[in-house]
Amino acid sequence: MVRRYGPKKEWQKRLLAIKNCHNGLMLKNVAVLILPGTSPFEFGVACEVFGIDRSARGTGVPAFDFRVCTPAPGKVDTKTGFSIDVALGLEAAEDADLLIVAPYQWDAPVPEKVKQSLRRAHARGAWVMSLCTGAFVLAGAGLLDGRRATTHWQYSQQLAQQYPQIHVDENVLYVQDDRIITSAGTSAGIDACLHLVRTELGAGVAAAIARDMVVPPHREGGQAQYIARPLSLEGCSTLKDLVVWLSENLDREVSIAELSQRVHMSERTFARRFRAETGATPAAWINAQRVLLAQELLETSDLNIDEIARATGFGQAVLLRHHFVKALNISPASYRRTFRGSSAAMAVH
Known part of the structure; x- marks a missing residue:
């Protein structure tokens, strides 16, 4: 015998009630902490995902209790020249589930009361998430010590140097380590927020929010950030000419023996010198280029x-x-489709 529930709306409510519970913690209260020099886009991402009440649209998305807070309530300057008027202080984050x-601003000191607020949130089991350079705030609070984390690739080296105890991975969109999520820049913040919604509330709720935002419902966090780096000759002293030649002849098959002869070194000395000047083995460097x-x-x-x-x-x-x-972590066809559209992607096959 198949048991039938009542109207569709009723079983949707039952399913949502199950999905909304995670180890006894409801993802209901969401607080966004902004500090001077914040980026309006990433701030807007959090507002778009969690700050809009979609509960009446029949998609199963709950209404979040959404707050914006800052250490000193009032006008908070953004990096684009305008200010955001924030009425709430850090007390608004004390019962946040997220x-x-x-x-x-990655090189500015983190206020101590901000660090304490973050530590309390983590200690009580709340989710803690950073968008882009917000990772520096989490790092300053000590929450990323011994963890994997990411940030925008332009600032990943600074994060790694300033906090060597953190395992910084610049080649991902976002990282979840326990109940801490760090994300790269711009659209990666959308991916991180939707990942958390999917984890706590289910794929259906995440898809409904994504559909409303007209964005893909899911991108794996392990997908690489798209980093365009020109050929760097900094640090190349004795091997500068060889590195330039290699970059112009990537279609050629070359051996360590041939390369070492070009610079009049033994193979062992050449391999050691190449790694010292480029930071990679010859094979790894050539593959990356x-x-x-x-x-x-x-x-x-x-x-x-x-x-x-053949050309590469x-x-x-x-x-x-x-x-x-x-x-x-993406196929050539998908990469071309991302940057040139689906019609151009057909040429890759």
Whole structure:
């Protein structure tokens, strides 16, 4: 016998009640902490995901008790020249189930009372999330010690240098470590927020919010940030000419023996010197440059995957796909579709 519930609305309520509970903690009270120099876009992401009441739309999205707070209530300057008037102090975060730290001027000191507020939130089992450079605030509070974390790739080196006890991964969109989430810049903040909604409230609620925002409902956190780095010769003293030559001849097969002969070194000395000046082994450096060239060709040319594989020195399409996915956690076809649209992506096959 199949038991039938009453009207559709009733079983939707039952399902939502189950999804809304996570270890006895409801994701209901959401507080966003902003500090001087914040970024309006990432701040707006938190407002868009959690600050809009979608509960009456019949999609199962609950209404969040959403607050914006700051250490000194009043006008908070943004990095784009206007101010946000914030009426609530840090007391508004004391019962938050989720405390979000908006981007912060990474080299500015973190107020002690902000650190204490974050520590209390974490100690009581609340979720704590940083958007972009908000990771520096979490780091200053000691919440990221011994953890994996990320931030915008432009600031990842500063985060790693300033807080060497943190395992900084610049090659991801967001990281969840226990009940702490850190995200990269801009749209990665959307991904991190929707990931948390999915974790706490289920895929259906996350999809409903994403559909309302007209964004993809899910991107894996392990997907790489799209980092465009020009060839850097900083630190290359004895091998500068060789590095330039390599970058211009990525389609060629080269060996350690050939490269060491070009600079009149033994293979052992060359390998050691190359790593000291570039920070990578010759093979790893060449593969990274080939992937960067493949990115450029996928974005700017109509070459198919086989042609790009030959032009970048991978030779075979299967090798290009392997190294591309390994470096960026996304296929060449998906990468081209992201930057050139679905019609252009057909050329990659």
